[in-house]
Amino acid sequence: xxxxxxxxxxxxxxxxxxxxxxxxxxxxxxxxxxxxxxxxxxxxxxxxxxxxxxxxxxxxxxxxxxxxxxxxxxxxxxxxxxxxxxxxxxxxxxxxxxxxxxxxxxxxxxxxxxxxxxxxxxxxxxxxxxxxxxxxxxxxxxxxxxxxxxxxxxxxxxxxxxxxxxxxxxxxxxxxxxxxxxxxxxxxxxxxxxxxxxxxxxxxxxxxxxxxxxxxxxxxxxxxxxxxxxxxxxxxxxxxxxxxxxxxxxxxxxxxxxxxxxxxxxxxxxxxxxxxxxxxxxxxxxxxxxxxxxxxxxxxxxxxxxxxxxxxxxxxxxxxxxxxxxxxxxxxxxxxxxxxxxxxxxxxxxxxxxxxxxxxxxxxxxxxxxxxxxxxxxxxxxxxxxxxxxxxxxxxxxxxxxxxx
Amino acid sequence: xxxxxxxxxxxxxxxxxxxxxxxxxxxxxxxxxxxxxxxxxxxxxxxxxxxxxxxxxxxxxxxxxxxxxxxxxxxxxxxxxxxxxxxxxxxxxxxxxxxxxxxxxxxxxxxxxxxxxxxxxxxxxxxxxxxxxxxxxxxxxxxxxxxxxxxxxxxxxxxxxxxxxxxxxxxxxxxxxxxxxxxxxxxxxxxxxxxxxxxxxxxxxxxxxxxxxxxxxxxxxxxxxxxxxxxxxxxxxxxxxxxxxxxxxxxxxxxxxxxxxxxxxxxxxxxxxxxxxxxxxxxxxxxxxxxxxxxxxxxxxxxxxxxxxxxxxxxxxxxxxxxxxxxxxxxxxxxxx
Numbered sequence: 001x002x003x004x005x006x007x008x009x010x011x012x013x014x015x016x017x018x019x020x021x022x023x024x025x026x027x028x029x030x031x032x033x034x035x036x037x038x039x040x041x042x043x044x045x046x047x048x049x050x051x052x053x054x055x056x057x058x059x060x061x062x063x064x065x066x067x068x069x070x071x072x073x074x075x076x077x078x079x080x081x082x083x084x085x086x087x088x089x090x091x092x093x094x095x096x097x098x099x100x101x102x103x104x105x106x107x108x109x110x111x112x113x114x115x116x117x118x119x120x121x122x123x124x125x126x127x128x129x130x131x132x133x134x135x136x137x138x139x140x141x142x143x144x145x146x147x148x149x150x151x152x153x154x155x156x157x158x159x160x161x162x163x164x165x166x167x168x169x170x171x172x173x174x175x176x177x178x179x180x181x182x183x184x185x186x187x188x189x190x191x192x193x194x195x196x197x198x199x200x201x202x203x204x205x206x207x208x209x210x211x212x213x214x215x216x217x218x219x220x221x222x223x224x225x226x227x228x229x230x231x232x233x234x235x236x237x238x239x240x241x242x243x244x245x246x247x248x249x250x251x252x253x254x255x256x257x258x259x260x261x262x263x264x265x266x267x268x269x270x271x272x273x274x275x276x277x278x279x280x281x282x283x284x285x286x287x288x289x290x291x292x293x294x295x296x297x298x299x300x301x302x303x304x305x306x307x308x309x310x311x312x313x314x315x316x317x318x319x320x321x322x323x324x325x326x327x328x329x330x331x332x333x334x335x336x337x338x339x340x341x342x343x344x345x346x347x348x349x350x351x352x353x354x355x356x357x358x359x360x361x362x363x364x365x366x367x368x369x370x371x372x373x374x375x376x377x378x379x380x381x382x383x384x385x386x387x388x389x390x391x392x393x394x395x396x397x398x399x400x401x402x403x404x405x
Numbered sequence: 406x407x408x409x410x411x412x413x414x415x416x417x418x419x420x421x422x423x424x425x426x427x428x429x430x431x432x433x434x435x436x437x438x439x440x441x442x443x444x445x446x447x448x449x450x451x452x453x454x455x456x457x458x459x460x461x462x463x464x465x466x467x468x469x470x471x472x473x474x475x476x477x478x479x480x481x482x483x484x485x486x487x488x489x490x491x492x493x494x495x496x497x498x499x500x501x502x503x504x505x506x507x508x509x510x511x512x513x514x515x516x517x518x519x520x521x522x523x524x525x526x527x528x529x530x531x532x533x534x535x536x537x538x539x540x541x542x543x544x545x546x547x548x549x550x551x552x553x554x555x556x557x558x559x560x561x562x563x564x565x566x567x568x569x570x571x572x573x574x575x576x577x578x579x580x581x582x583x584x585x586x587x588x589x590x591x592x593x594x595x596x597x598x599x600x601x602x603x604x605x606x607x608x609x610x611x612x613x614x615x616x617x618x619x620x621x622x623x624x625x626x627x628x629x630x631x632x633x634x635x636x637x638x639x640x641x642x643x644x645x646x647x648x649x650x651x652x653x654x655x656x657x658x659x660x661x662x663x664x665x666x667x668x669x670x671x672x673x674x675x676x677x678x679x680x681x682x683x684x685x686x687x688x689x690x691x692x693x694x695x696x697x698x699x700x701x702x703x704x705x706x707x708x709x710x711x712x713x714x715x716x717x718x719x720x721x722x723x724x725x726x727x728x729x730x731x732x733x734x735x736x737x738x739x740x741x742x
Contacts, residue, residue, distance in 0.1 A: 068561045070576045080564040157592025159537070180593045181550060181575075260548035261538075261595045262575070271593070352555070352578040363578070366489050366556035369517040 051372070060377075062368045063088070069363050071354045073270055084364045091359030092381060098276050098355065099342040099385075105281035106341060107334070110288025115318065117293050128289070135286035141347050143283050148275035148351040155180040155271075158262050175255050177263055182270040184256035184263045193250035201240035208232040272353035280341050287340075291333045295326035327400045335393040339386050346382075356381055429501050429633070429640035430690055433474055438482045441467035442500035445485040445581045449606040449714040449722075450506055459483045463504040465709040466525055466631050466648060469699040470502065473647045473691060478702035487580055488556035492517055495634060502644050504631040506600060508558045518635040522645035525630050525706075527726040527735050529623035530562050531601035533608060536616050538595060543622035547572040552585045552594035559599050562625040582607060600627050602714065602722055609719040643689050646741075650678055650696040653738035654705035656729050661704040664697060678741045685741060706736065 017027045051058070067087040070080050075093040078086055117128040135143070156168035157180050170177045177184040188194075215226040244251065256266030299322050307317040348355040349362060356378065365374040433439050443451035443463055451461040459481075468478040484500050495503045496518070506528070507513075509521040532551075534540045543566070553560050555578040567574050577594045579585045586607055589597040597604065601623060608614045631648060633641045654660070657675050659667045668679035676682035679700075680693030689695065703709050710727065714720045728734025 068564055070564050070567075070574070072575050072577065080568065152588060152591045152593045159592065180591055181577075261546075262548060262550060264548070349580065352580075354578065358555075358578065362489060363555055363560065366492070367561065369492060369512070371493060 058373060059370075060373055062364075062370050062373070065368075067364065067367075069367065071359060073273065073354060084360070084368065087364060088356065088360040088377070088381075091354060091356035092385075094353065094359075095342070095345055095348075095355040095357075096385070098273060098280070098345050098348070098353065099338075101277045102280035102284065102341045102345070103338050105277065106284040106288055106337070109281060109285030111292050113285060113289035114292025114296065117289060118296055132286045132289050135282055136290075138283075140279060140283040140344055141350060143279040144275055144347055144350055147279050148272060151182075151271040151275055152180045157181070158258065161258055161263075170256075175253070177256055179263070180271060181262065182268050182272075182274065184266045184268050186253040186255050187265065187267045189252045189254050191250040191252065193247040197240055197244045197247065197251055200243045201236070204236040204239050208236040211235055270353065272348070272351040275351050276345065276348050276353050280344055284337050284341050284344075287337055288334060291330050291337070292326070295328075295330035296322055298329045299325045324400070328402060331393070331397045331400060335390055335397070338389050338393060342385055342389060343382060429637045430474065430643065433501055437475065438480045439467065439471040439474065439502070440482045440484055440500045441470070442484045442486045442491055442494050442503040442505055443467065444505050445487055445583070447506065447582050447603060447606050448610050449718065449720040450602070451483070451504070453483075460713070462526070462709055462713040463506065463631075465703040465713065466504045466651070467502070468702045469651055470644055470647045472698040472702035473650075473695040474643060476698055478698075488554050489580070492519070495519065495632065498634070501640070502631055502633050506603065506629045507632060508600075509628045509630050509632075510558060513632075519632045520635050520638075520641045521630050521632045522641055523630050523648045524628040524735075525648060526602060526628075528600040528602050528627040528629050530559050530598060530625040530627055531604050531623055532620040533589075533597045533604045533617055534595060534620060535592075536618050540620065543620045543624065544570060544572075546574065546596060548574070549595040550575045550577060550593070551596045551598055552577045552579055552588050553598055554579055554582065554585060557599070558625070558627065563598055566624045586610065600629065602629075602720075605722050606714065606720045609721070614719075639690060643691065646689065647696070647699045649738040650699055650741075651706040651709065652729075652736050653678060653741060654696075654700045655707040655736075656731065656738065659700055659705055660708060661701050664701050668697060674741055683742075 017023050063085040064083050066081050067084045068080050069087070071078060071087065071090050073094055074090050075097060076086075076090060078090050113128045113131055116124050117132065119125050119128075155178055158177075160167040161169065161177065161179075168179075175186045209232075212228055212232055215228055219225055254265045256263040256268075258264070262268075303321055303325065304317055307321040308314075312320065345355055346357040346361075349358050352358070354362075360374055360381075361378045365371055368374075441464075443459065443461075446452045447461070449461055451459060451463045453459050464481075464483070467481050467483070471481045472478040484494060486494050486500070486503070486505055491503055491505055491507065492513070494500050504525075506526070507521075508528075509524065513519055514521055532543050532546065534546075540546065546567075551563060551574050553563055553576055560576075560578075563574070563576070577588060579588060582599070582603065585597055585599070588594055590611070597607070599607075601619065604619050608617055608619070611617060631644055633644055653674075657667075657671070657678070659671070659675060659679070664679070667675050668681045671679070673682060677685055679697045680686055680695065684693065686693040686695045704712065707729075710722075710724065711717065714722045716723055724732075724734060726735050728736065730737040
């Protein structure tokens with residue numbers, strides 16, 4: 001009989017690094033690591049050397065100097081005497097604004113189009129596949145430029161609104177003007193007490209959500225179905241409206257009016273913002289539509305049939321059975337689409353929208369000539385924004401993904 | 406340097422800006438063409454014609470340098486640059502010289518490490534508005550929407566001017582002159598502002614130029630000139646003295662038509678310029694007839710001006726500040742000796 005025993009552990013010898021399969025892998029990984037590190041070290045020192053030769057020193061002092069240029073859309077207070085850092089912040093906020101708007105709109109369009117692509121109705125189905133194919137197969141830059149050109153070429157200019165028989169007129173009771181410089185909408189003016197209306201409204205919205213949760217819980221616990229729609233609306237709006245009138249209408253609207261060269265007053269939503277926003281939304285929406293469709297198709301047909309046999313109506317089946325399961329497939333690619341929107345928003349320069357690339361990476365870079373510093377900062381900003389979006393969406397993804405025990 | 410070029414491509418673009426070889430003259434000769442940065446298209450200054458041939462006042466400077474260095478005014482590779490890309494293109498060595506209505510400023514010369522070799526057009530920033538607006542002075546522009554080319558000095562001048570006069574405006578930043586023209590004509594901005602020469606050139610390209618006026622205010626000094634990189638003084642000298650040769654040629658009456666007679670019979674200064682006397686060419690590292698070829702390429706400064714942007718062209722600029730010093734202008738070439 002032979003007995004099986006562990007082979008005797010031989011002492012470690014340097015030659016084993018190459019000959020022994022247990023160590024060989026580590027040896028090659030170590031060599032590769034050293035090579036990569038050496039390559040980057042060489043690139044870094046080469047860069048530093050070349051910069052020194054060219055007489056350039058990396059310094060971020062220019063961020064503290066006055067920017068000296070103006071920006072047409074500022075979400076925070078800004079004038080041309082503030083520093084480059086402030087201008088960059090204005091750009092960051094503009095980037096975030098357009099990304100946020102485009103992400104929301106793209107999701108709505110995408111979910112709608114994705115569901116409609118699976119519709120039983122031949123016309124709806126074909127229309128939606130035409131939309132998806134047309135929009136995702138043309139570069140987004142082209143869409144941005146097309147929408148912007150249409151906005152500037154087709155919309156009337158402010159001077160067309162002038163005179164007795166004006167060529168253009170305002171819509172919605174003379175409160176909104178569509179011009180080739182953007183859309184002018186009324187601006188709310190807050191008198192003292194105005195903010196309390198807003199706070200009451202926000203509290204109402206929270207209350208409405210709380211009510212819906214309560215109703216859902218009650219439904220699952222007892223089977224009693226409370227009405228969901230109108231009570232939630234009432235909770236959100238009625239208190240705010242009451243407070244509004246009790247306080248004597250503290251919020252008034254300032255209407256845009258023709259004065260001087262442009263419309264004065266109101267809020268001007270720039271044409272460039274609209275073009276960028278819609279182009280990003282419809283372009284990315286086409287991709288999201290495909291994800292949604294894939295997500296829905298990934299839920300087996302048996303689920304639909306089972307739900308139908310329980311007597312659920314088709315839209316209930318979609319909302320309660322299919323979509324919650326489809327989300328597991330939809331969310332991960334959705335994250336990368338949101339990141340794409342954020343990064344694609346840097347195409348803003350094509351239509352003169354002053355996002356981060358336009359301020360820090362455009363005018364500041366040009367006026368100061370600090371290309372390396374500006375590009376490094378740009379990279380850092382976009383990386384931060386993208387990683388934050390990714391982190392938030394991953395948390396959401398965890399909450400909808402299959403709970404494995 | 407070969408290595409750094411290769412690895413520079415590996416590192417992020419732009420990180421190795423400013424590493425081009427020191428001897429630009431050798432590079433140009435070896436390549437056989439001059440890489441000259443120009444605008445993306447500004448009629449009269451630099452624009453391709455129907456056959457794709459570049460022509461214009463700035464293009465004339467490029468061709469003169471190519472003629473002086475390479476002996477062939479057509480051996481030029483024109484690289485269209487925008488207000489934003491021009492300096493990177495020059496600093497990275499993509500182009501050997503930039504002749505693109507670029508304003509000579511302290512920070513560009515000193516901080517951005519460039520060498521302005523002279524001034525080929527004395528300009529100033531102006532405003533153009535549609536006649537229908539009824540505006541007759543820039544001080545009436547409070548509240549206007551203004552189209553500006555981004556990345557230019559005009560952007561800063563504009564901010565200063567409106568701040569000084571306590572006026573408000575909405576800037577519409579634009580990348581190229583063509584876009585600005587489109588936006589302005591569509592009425593997306595009330596005013597277009599750039600150098601007065603650029604306004605004249607842009608207006609000339611309109612369907613009905615008479616419907617637009619250039620306002621009388623000139624709000625800045627814009628000395629426009631060709632520039633090269635810091636650090637290669639020999640190359641800077643060649644471009645500088647080619648420009649000076651064009652200016653001096655007009656002063657001494659050397660034209661593309663009489664250049665051969667002048668080199669035989671002109672006064673000593675003319676002979677030194679044209680290389681029939683002295684060895685100025687050798688001092689530059691060129692042959693004796695460098696300036697003769699430069700002037701022969703498109704004519705002297707006055708000829709270039711008249712042909713491309715002068716009063717007989719649709720652009721119709723008068724000489725004004727850009728006349729010779731002998732005629733009350735600012736053009737003054739240092740002596741050739």
